[in-house]
Every structure is written in structure tokens, then in C-alpha cells.
Amino acid sequence: MSRFALLFTGILVIVTAGLPGTCHARDLSFSPLFSWESSDAGPSLDGLGPILEITPTYTTLRPIFHRDREQQVSCFLCPLGKITPDHAYFVPFMRWRTEGDNESFDLFPYFSGTYEGKHYHGLFPLYGHVYHRYGFDEATFVLWPLYAETNHEGAVTHTLLWPVFSYRSNELLRVFPLFGTEKTADSTYTYALWPVFHRESRTDGGGMAAALPLFRTEYGPSHWNASFLWPFFTYNRDEAANHTSLDFPWPVIRLARGGYEETKIFPLYWFKNEGPKFRRLAVLWPLWMRTSSEGQRQGDQEVTTSVLILSRLSEKTSGSATSRSLTVWPLVHCTREQERRTWSFPALIPFYGDEGFNRTWGEFLTLAKGSRDGASSTTNILWKSFYREQGPGLSRWSFLFLVSHRETPEYSEWGFLGNIIRFRGEPGPTSQASP
Numbered sequence: 001m002s003r004f005a006l007l008f009t010g011i012l013v014i015v016t017a018g019l020p021g022t023c024h025a026r027d028l029s030f031s032p033l034f035s036w037e038s039s040d041a042g043p044s045l046d047g048l049g050p051i052l053e054i055t056p057t058y059t060t061l062r063p064i065f066h067r068d069r070e071q072q073v074s075c076f077l078c079p080l081g082k083i084t085p086d087h088a089y090f091v092p093f094m095r096w097r098t099e100g101d102n103e104s105f106d107l108f109p110y111f112s113g114t115y116e117g118k119h120y121h122g123l124f125p126l127y128g129h130v131y132h133r134y135g136f137d138e139a140t141f142v143l144w145p146l147y148a149e150t151n152h153e154g155a156v157t158h159t160l161l162w163p164v165f166s167y168r169s170n171e172l173l174r175v176f177p178l179f180g181t182e183k184t185a186d187s188t189y190t191y192a193l194w195p196v197f198h199r200e201s202r203t204d205g206g207g208m209a210a211a212l213p214l215f216r217t218e219y220g221p222s223h224w225n226a227s228f229l230w231p232f233f234t235y236n237r238d239e240a241a242n243h244t245s246l247d248f249p250w251p252v253i254r255l256a257r258g259g260y261e262e263t264k265i266f267p268l269y270w271f272k273n274e275g276p277k278f279r280r281l282a283v284l285w286p287l288w289m290r291t292s293s294e295g296q297r298q299g300d301q302e303v304t305t306s307v308l309i310l311s312r313l314s315e316k317t318s319g320s321a322t323s324r325s326l327t328v329w330p331l332v333h334c335t336r337e338q339e340r341r342t343w344s345f346p347a348l349i350p351f352y353g354d355e356g357f358n359r360t361w362g363e364f365l366t367l368a369k370g371s372r373d374g375a376s377s378t379t380n381i382l383w384k385s386f387y388r389e390q391g392p393g394l395s396r397w398s399f400l401f402l403v404s405h406r407e408t409p410e411y412s413e414w415g416f417l418g419n420i421i422r423f424r425g426e427p428g429p430t431s432q433a434s435p
Contacts, residue, residue: 030401030418031384047384050363058359066359078360104133310350325352344369 028036032049043054053060060066066075074083081090083335087097095106104113112121117129122128125144131137141148157168166174174180177194187202198216200208206220216227225236232249243258256262261273270282270289282289292303299319306312310329315322323337331345345368351357363383370379376391388397398404401418413424 018233019394027415028418028420029384029387029398029404031387031398031416032382035384046384050366053363060359060363062363063360068359073356075356077358078356079354080081082356102132313348340371340373342369342371 024159026038035046037044042335045054051062053119057070058068067164072085089095097104102115109124118131120129120131127142129140136152138151148159150157159166163176172182179192189200191198198210204221208218210216213230218225222240223238227234234247236245241259243254245256247254252266254264264270267285272280274308276294278293280291287311289306294301301317304314312327313323326334327347330346330348333352344366348365350377368381379388386399393409404415406413411424412427415422
């Protein structure tokens with residue numbers, strides 16, 4: 001035990017030589033167990049393979065915690081917990097959000113908040129009063145589901161033993177699932193023995209009737225549809241859009257013409273065309289599928305080709321900029337955006353667009369990765385067991401704690417035993433010529 005303490009103390013003494021305010025910086029490399037690097041931006045620390053990482057911009061203790069100091073975002077056991085300057089949550093217990101002067105806070109079973117200067121609070125399921133939450137302008141409950149009162153746009157609804165008894169003056173009466181009727185300015189809807197019998201009439205002359213699952217029909221001034229053995233056999237006609245569709249049976253066979261084109265014989269063939277907005281072609285789904293869609297801005301487009309769903313090639317165009325992403329599951333994931341290219345191995349879980357997931361779980365699942373941006377490139381295998389970096393004015397590589405080499409225009413350096421032993425000499429011809 002004393003020998004281990006002596007060794008650990010010696011390492012700390014060497015590390016402190018690289019801390020700000022000391023006489024000089026020293027890089028240590030005992031990867032994947034431990035590494036320390038100093039730079040103009042500040043020191044960086046890696047420890048225990050992918051578990052610990054501290055850089056000038058973020059701190060990560062995987063998979064428990066990640067803190068991005070630039071974005072002011074923290075994640076806890078991603079995707080369960082997150083903290084930003086205006087909201088925070090930890091599923092399913094805590095949630096907090098602020099928007100201007102309005103604020104809401106939940107720490108189950110307690111909740112509170114402020115809306116337009118009005119304060120509210122509650123303890124579920126005993127008692128609670130809220131403003132502008134859960135889709136209501138105002139709501140109160142006592143011994144929920146025994147009693148609740150809600151207000152939405154001036155319509156006050158009283159509920160007993162939710163969802164059994166509900167009442168709203170001259171508008172709603174519900175004894176679920178036996179009977180229910182609801183009136184609005186545009187329609188009257190009634191059901192009996194839910195979900196079997198339904199009836200709706202609208203002021204525009206349209207309506208709906210159903211005895212599920214045997215039959216369902218809906219009609220309006222310019223459209224009509226009918227289903228038998230709903231939802232398996234359905235015919236729909238919309239005169240306003242000059243659109244006709246037919247399912248026989250859903251979801252196996254579908255034909256649509258007019259407003260958009262669709263032909264589906266699932267899983268053999270599936271084609272859908274909504275014009276430039278959206279197109280899909282699938283053959284022997286999920287073997288092969290290609291989709292294209294336009295973004296909100298003119299010129300934005302995304303085209304994705306998938307093989308067995310998880311292997312895919314995606315190309316996004318935004319103005320004159322184009323980015324590409326390729327996943328060959330479960331082997332490799334590659335990206336290209338302008339001059340920057342990245343790759344990682346293996347590609348087990350396809351959540352590459354989720355920054356929180358990549359920061360916390362991604363490193364556990366990545367055995368090797370690399371990047372290239374113009375004249376700069378990096379290669380990282382087994383959490384810096386082998387590490388190589390190339391760029392203008394710098395070339396370096398390291399293998400475990402055994403050996404490392406660094407080449408700059410000022411010097412050439414070899415390091416051994418985690419860089420505890422170092423030999424520095426004159427730069428080579430290549431580094432002298434580097435900008």
C-alpha cells in the first residue's frame with residue numbers, strides 16, 4: 001500500500017508541474033488509464049478509458065454527468081436529466097422551466113409556479129391549483145381523481161372520478177364508457193358504449209357515424225370516406241383536392257391519386273410522392289428505402305437512402321453548403337461537412353445527431369475514431385491507447401505509456417514511460433518547413 005501511495009504521489013507531483021502558475025508544462029500519457037495535456041487553451045485530463053474527461057470547454061464523468069461550459073448545459077444520466085439556463089428536468093421526478101416572468105417547478109408529488117403574477121402550487125393527488133398548464137387556462141383538483149375543475153377559453157368542466165363523470169353547462173355530459181355528448185360552436189358529438197358507437201354532426205353539413213369495428217363513415221361538403229372492418233378497408237374521396245385513396249386491407253395495400261401519389265404493396269413496394277415537399281420509395285422494406293424532403297427555407301433539402309433501416313446515407317443541402325453522413329451498421333459511422341470529415345468504429349446505436357448522447361454514452365461504444373479538417377487530422381484508438389495528431393506546425397503520436405513523439409518547428413521530442421523521461425532535440429526537415 002505504501003508503494004502505491006508513493007507512486008501516486010509522484011504522479012501528482014509531475015502533474016502539478018503542468019498546472020497554471022508553475023514553471024513549465026509537462027504532458028503525461030498513461031492512456032487509457034490516465035493522460036494529461038497542456039495547451040494554450042488550458043489543460044485537459046482523461047482518465048479510466050472513456051469514463052473521465054476534463055477539457056477547457058467541458059467536463060464529463062460518463063455515464064453520470066456532462067457539463068458543457070460554453071453552452072451552459074449539463075446532462076445527468078442522459079437522456080434522463082438536463083439543466084440549461086431556462087429549464088431543467090430529471091425524469092420522472094423533477095422539472096423546472098422559466099420563460100420571462102413565468103416559472104413552473106415540479107418535484108413529484110409537489111408542484112408550484114407563477115403565471116402573469118399569479119402564484120399556484122399543489123401536492124398531488126391531495127390538492128392543486130394551476131394556471132396555464134396541462135392544456136388548461138386554469139385547473140383545480142381535490143383528491144384526484146375524485147374531483148377536478150378545469151377552465152379552457154372560458155369553458156368550465158367539472159369531473160368526478162375521472163374519467164367517468166364529466167359535466168359542462170349546456171355543452172358536455174359524460175358517463176364513461178356508457179354515454180357521452182359534447183357540443184361546440186361547430187359540432188355536436190355523441191358516443192355510447194365507447195369505443196363502439198359514435199355520432200357527430202357539424203354546422204357545415206358534414207358529420208360522422210360509426211359502429212366499430214364494423215363500419216365508419218365521415219362526410220362533408222367536399223369529401224366522403226367509408227371504412228368496413230375499420231381501419232382495414234377504407235375508401236376516401238376529397239373533391240376539393242381532387243384526391244382519392246383506397247386501403248384494402250390497411251396497412252398492406254394502399255392506392256392514392258390526386259392530392260398526392262401513393263402506391264403500397266407492403267412490404268414489397270412502397271412509393272409516395274407529395275412533390276418536392278416529400279418523396280419516398282421503398283423496395284422489400286426494410287431492405288431498401290430512399291426519402292427526400294425540402295426544408296422550410298428555399299434550397300434546403302435532405303436525401304436519405306437506408307439499407308435495413310440502420311445502415312444509411314444522408315445528404316443535406318442548405319444554400320451552398322452540403323453535409324453527408326454514412327452509417328454502415330454496426331461497423332462505421334462517417335460524416336463530411338465542408339472540409340471537416342469524421343469517422344468512428346463501431347456504429348452500434350444510431351443516435352449520432354444527439355449531442356448529449358454522444359458526449360455521455362458515445363465514448364463507451366466507440367473503440368476508434370478520427371477526424372480531418374483541412375491540413376489537420378487526429379486518430380484515436382482505444383481511448384488514446386494509440387493517438388496521432390497532425391496539423392500545421394505540429395505532428396505527434398503516442399502508444400500507451402511506452403513511447404511518444406512530438407515534432408514542431410522549434411523542437412523534436414521523444415517521450416518514454418508516459419513522458420516522464422523525455423529527450424528533446426532539433427526539429428526535423430519536415431517540421432522546419434511547416435508553416
